Amino acid sequence: MxxxxxxxxxxxxxxxxxxxxxxxxxxxxxxxxxxxxxxxxxxxxxxxxxxxxxxxxxxxxxxxxxxxxxxxxxxxxxxxxxxxxxxxxxxxxxxxxxxxxxxxxxxxxxxxxxxxxxxxxxxxxxxxxxxxxxxxxxxxxxxxxxxxxxxxxxxxxxxxxxxxxxxxxxxxxxxxxxxxxxxxxxxxxxxxxxxxxxxxxxxxxxxxxxxxxxxxxxxxxxxxxxxxxxxxxxxxxxxxxxxxxxxxxxxLDEILAERDRQAARYNAAVESIPYLEAPYEPDYAVRTWQSYALRVSPRSPLDRTELMRRLLRDGVATRRGVMAIHHEKAYAGTNVLLPHTEAAAREVILLPLFPGLGDDAQDYVIERLGSHLLASAAA
Structure with missing residues (x-):
């Protein structure tokens, strides 16, 4: 798929x-x-x-x-x-x-x-x-x-x-x-x-x-x-x-409802997959779920990029989490200490989430994600 x-x-x-x-x-x-x-x-x-x-x-x-x-x-x-x-x-x-x-x-x-x-x-x-x-x-x-x-x-x-x-x-x-x-x-x-x-x-x-x-x-x-x-x-x-x-x-209402539904399915699935952290939900806000940002633990036997690579071989397109601008050549020479920024840029993966993503396709993403991390944890 x-x-x-x-x-x-x-x-x-x-x-x-x-x-x-x-x-x-x-x-x-x-x-x-x-x-x-x-x-x-x-x-x-x-x-x-x-x-x-x-x-x-x-x-x-x-x-x-x-x-x-x-x-x-x-x-x-x-x-x-x-x-x-x-x-x-x-x-x-x-x-x-x-x-x-x-x-x-x-x-x-x-x-x-x-x-x-x-x-x-x-x-x-x-x-x-x-x-x-x-x-x-x-x-x-x-x-x-x-x-x-x-x-x-x-x-x-x-x-x-x-x-x-x-x-x-x-x-x-x-x-x-x-x-x-x-x-x-x-x-x-x-x-x-x-x-x-x-x-x-x-x-x-x-x-x-x-x-x-x-x-x-x-x-x-x-x-x-x-x-x-x-x-x-x-x-x-x-x-x-x-x-x-x-x-x-x-x-828009239909779009937001579908994004929320898909995010809830990811949240439920992530609970049973090791080394993954679901997005944090503050009580002061309701988000749009423009993207689903999953955090890969630094203790994981597969780092974020290797996990993305294996999912791509399975036919699942992902993206890195949000970039750290100060690491780009365009802003070379920026002298700043941003530990939380750098950790998030290193550890977060964005999963497919959009209106029109079928449950079968999302289930495939979840199954492949779990398969790679569970197999690595058991090795």
């Missing part, structure tokens, strides 16, 4: 929605993007949502609009996809890596506060593979030190923190719509905020800082000319992507 690591699922109606956009003749950013933004904001409980090309550009714009620039520092976890740090670099600022909580793999508030300097402009907690960070702790730190909070919520649409949806909190949040995330537009990102002035500026910055939107120009009853009061970028989403996103958003 061949089991892919991830695969997007479409629920019907997407082809018709795309055909309607094509027939309308308006395929760039336009009315469908606006409809998707409104629906997204309503779903997460935010006042405003701003669509972008991807989560990296969303993070870049959110940091830039928060005042992050050359000479500044932004505290981020090293245990994250490299885009987290790259978005800081794209602002001309320096990412400062702090360690994570060893249970949640989220940025540790205590380590974060220790990393603050006079140059710190912002803190960027990551909701690791869909598990919300301890946001109240970060808001308290931000208030004490006068620094902005920007959430990397790439995997977190549908997650809640203390009963509140991620995206509705007091900070700006940035979501990913990549095919490996909870819902997808192929490529795409979204920024949510409750600040109307900030939302207006972000909408301008994503379109070269133009002070006149496409919709406003289209609906004008007289000749109008745009102007450019500051410099910006082109990070616009297309109406074709937005049409797909609206269909995916309608299926």
């Amino acid at each position: 061949n089991v892919p690591f991830a695969k997007p699922k479409f629920y019907g109606g997407e082809a018709e929605a795309l055909a309607e956009v094509i027939a309308s003749g308006w395929v760039s950013q336009g009315p469908r993007v606006q409809a998707f933004e409104n629906a997204f904001a309503a779903r997460v409980g935010a006042e405003h949502a701003i669509a972008t090309t991807n989560c990296t550009t969303a993070l870049h714009l959110a940091l830039y609009a928060s005042g992050v620039g050359p000479g500044d520092e932004v505290i981020v976890p090293s245990l994250s996809f490299i885009a987290t740090a790259n978005a800081v670099w794209q602002c001309g600022a320096e990412p400062v890596f702090a360690d994570v909580d060893p249970l949640t793999y989220n940025l540790d508030p205590v380590a974060t506060e220790h990393a603050i300097t006079s140059r710190t402009k912002a803190i960027m907690p990551v909701h690791q593979i869909g598990l919300p960070a301890d946001m109240d702790a970060f808001y308290a730190i931000g208030e004490r030190h006068g620094v902005a909070i920007v959430e990397d919520a790439a995997c977190a649409i549908g997650a809640t923190y203390k009963g509140r949806p991620i995206g509705s909190l007091q900070s700006t949040a940035c979501f990913s719509l990549h095919p490996r995330k909870v819902i997808t537009t192929g490529e795409g990102g979204m920024i949510t905020t409750n600040d109307g002035a900030l939302a207006d500026r972000l909408r301008k910055l994503r379109q070269h800082a133009m002070d006149l939107s496409d919709l406003a120009r289209h609906n004008a009853t007289d000749i109008v000319f745009e102007s450019y009061p500051e410099r910006g970028w082109n990070t616009r989403m297309t109406d074709m992507q937005a049409a797909l996103g609206l269909c995916q958003l309608e299926a």
Whole structure:
């Protein structure tokens, strides 16, 4: 059996929605993007949502609009996809890596506060593979030190923190719509905020800082000319992507329920397999299960990478746990001690989990996983 690591699922109606956009003749950013933004904001409980090309550009714009620039520092976890740090670099600022909580793999508030300097402009907690960070702790730190909070919520649409949806909190949040995330537009990102002035500026910055939107120009009853009061970028989403996103958003509850069901099956199975540690579940949050992160004990006769290799031979695709950015050549020379980050990057494996993964395929993953570890334990 061949089991892919991830695969997007479409629920019907997407082809018709795309055909309607094509027939309308308006395929760039336009009315469908606006409809998707409104629906997204309503779903997460935010006042405003701003669509972008991807989560990296969303993070870049959110940091830039928060005042992050050359000479500044932004505290981020090293245990994250490299885009987290790259978005800081794209602002001309320096990412400062702090360690994570060893249970949640989220940025540790205590380590974060220790990393603050006079140059710190912002803190960027990551909701690791869909598990919300301890946001109240970060808001308290931000208030004490006068620094902005920007959430990397790439995997977190549908997650809640203390009963509140991620995206509705007091900070700006940035979501990913990549095919490996909870819902997808192929490529795409979204920024949510409750600040109307900030939302207006972000909408301008994503379109070269133009002070006149496409919709406003289209609906004008007289000749109008745009102007450019500051410099910006082109990070616009297309109406074709937005049409797909609206269909995916309608299926979000079904997607989350299926991810939760599959995670529960993995949790039950892991209890009887030696050397494995199931994901930790804090009582303050409900996660999205964007990925299932299994920890392989350092006492295991098979280390994480060898286990991945054997599963691949069986036809089961896995991925390493979240990367440690400071180990990458792109950030060579970073002198930082992050023991919890390094242990997690070394020991965590991500198993296949996605809507459309059949029980027979998941049972095969579990059986192969158990077979390799039980055989090694008995040897």
